[in-house]
Amino acid sequence: MEEKTIRYSNDALTVLWRPERCIHSAVCIKGLPSVFDVRRKKWIEVDAATPAEIMAQIDKCPSQALAYEKK
Numbered sequence: 001m002e003e004k005t006i007r008y009s010n011d012a013l014t015v016l017w018r019p020e021r022c023i024h025s026a027v028c029i030k031g032l033p034s035v036f037d038v039r040r041k042k043w044i045e046v047d048a049a050t051p052a053e054i055m056a057q058i059d060k061c062p063s064q065a066l067a068y069e070k071k
Contacts, residue, residue, distance in 0.1 A: 021065035
């Protein structure tokens with residue numbers, strides 16, 4: 001069975017979220033709350049920071065539930 005992956009994109013970057021891997025450490029939320037906000041229906045807002053800021057924060061995800069693809 002293929003792992004569920006949800007994608008959030010803009011012209012420069014696609015953020016991939018694999019919910020089954022998420023351990024809810026909140027590293028993303030604490031580090032970049034303008035992008036990662038679970039109170040929003042679309043909880044990842046790719047346009048709320050620069051691609052470099054988003055990629056740096058995703059690199060800190062301990063479970064690797066978050067990943068990215070540069071366009």
